[in-house]
Amino acid sequence: MTARKSPWGGAGRGGRDAPERAAPRRREPAREPVVRGEGRGGADDAGESRELRLYGLNAVRATFARRPQALRKLYLSESRIPALQPLLKWCVANRIGYRVVEEDDLRRLAASQHHEGVVADVLREPPLPLSNWLDGLSQGPQLALWLDGVGNPHNLGAILRSAAHFGVAAILVPRHAQLALSGAAARVAEGGAEAVPLVRLGRPENAVAQLRAAGFLLAATVVEGGDDLFAAALPERLVYVLGAEGEGMDRGFAQACDLRLSIPGTGAVESLNVAAAAAVMLASWQARR
CATH class of the missing domain: 3.40.1280.10 (SPOUT methyltransferase, trefoil knot domain)
Incomplete structure (x- = not known):
């Protein structure tokens, strides 16, 4: 193993009543291309993309609870509608597009089988x-x-x-x-x-x-x-x-x-x-x- 160069002069060590669905402002196909593990959108000065594709129920809920304005798009399975009612109502009120899609679509959107029924595109919070x-x-x-x-x-x-x-x-x-x-x-x-x-x-x-x-x-x-x-x-x-x-x-x-x-x-x-x-x-x- 090659040792890492050290800035300190050393070397690295080896050793659910559903709300009425709102029509999105722009209808976009759920089967859009996905890059595994990467955010979406333009890049900032640090080389990180401006948007991040989140998936998983608690991850999406936490972002909505703290930064609802960061939400850009939402995809969910029909079974998640009751659990995500507050988020969906917010999408309706703020004209944020969401789509109810099939399991295969969610898997492709998340590039993971561990999507837990919901995928969201959100603005990345810079360090x-x-x-x-x-x-x-x-x-x-x-x-x-x-x-x-x-x-x-x-x-x-x-x-x-x-x-x-x-x-x-x-x-x-x-x-x-x-x-x-x-x-x-x-x-x-x-x-x-x-x-x-x-x-x-x-x-x-x-x-x-x-x-x-x-x-x-x-x-x-x-x-x-x-x-x-x-x-x-x-x-x-x-x-x-x-x-x-x-x-x-x-x-x-x-x-x-x-x-x-x-x-x-x-x-x-x-x-x-x-x-x-x-x-x-x-x-x-x-x-x-």
Whole structure:
């Protein structure tokens, strides 16, 4: 495996009464082309598309509850009409087109069999700059996750779900990372994607300095050689740094962090999946509060 180049001078580690249906403003075929895992529409400055295709009941409901104005199109199975009545009534009142379609159409639209009877095109919420996020942060205990190379959408979704459950303040994403919310990640997050903001970082050294100035300490999560997570003193304002699924986190970056933590186990397996490790880390911090 080729080691990742480190910005810190190190190398990567190897080891239902239905409302009357409104006629959409534009009638469009349900069997339109779909790109797997990608949003739709034009691209913004970060190269991310402006629209995101969501699927899954809780993912769509969470977006509607928090950002109804982001909804652009809706497709659903007939069996979902009772559960989605409030959303459909909003579509009627705001002239947002929706269509009742067949199971095969939903599968093609979502590019997944896990659509749960509903697909929606919504405007993507752009990541916040780190300075903006810090300016709006309240005083007192705060927890954030820095994802150093994590890219699997299902892992991102599981991390977002755990982050929402434990009240994480943000997911911090390095500036050159390709990580972005996808339909698959949002479905796995079960609504958590709307509860936890994504924050785009600048230069790593600057980001670390900004976080420390705001009272945060950074904890590198390492497979071995770190302090026992369950015995270590965890500060009130903490950023856990989680490494890539295959490579782990960058060694140079780990040395630059204030803490290095490991999750003790039996040794029967080398380590936990990054999403499982994140849940354990978050629960451990929350238990100290």
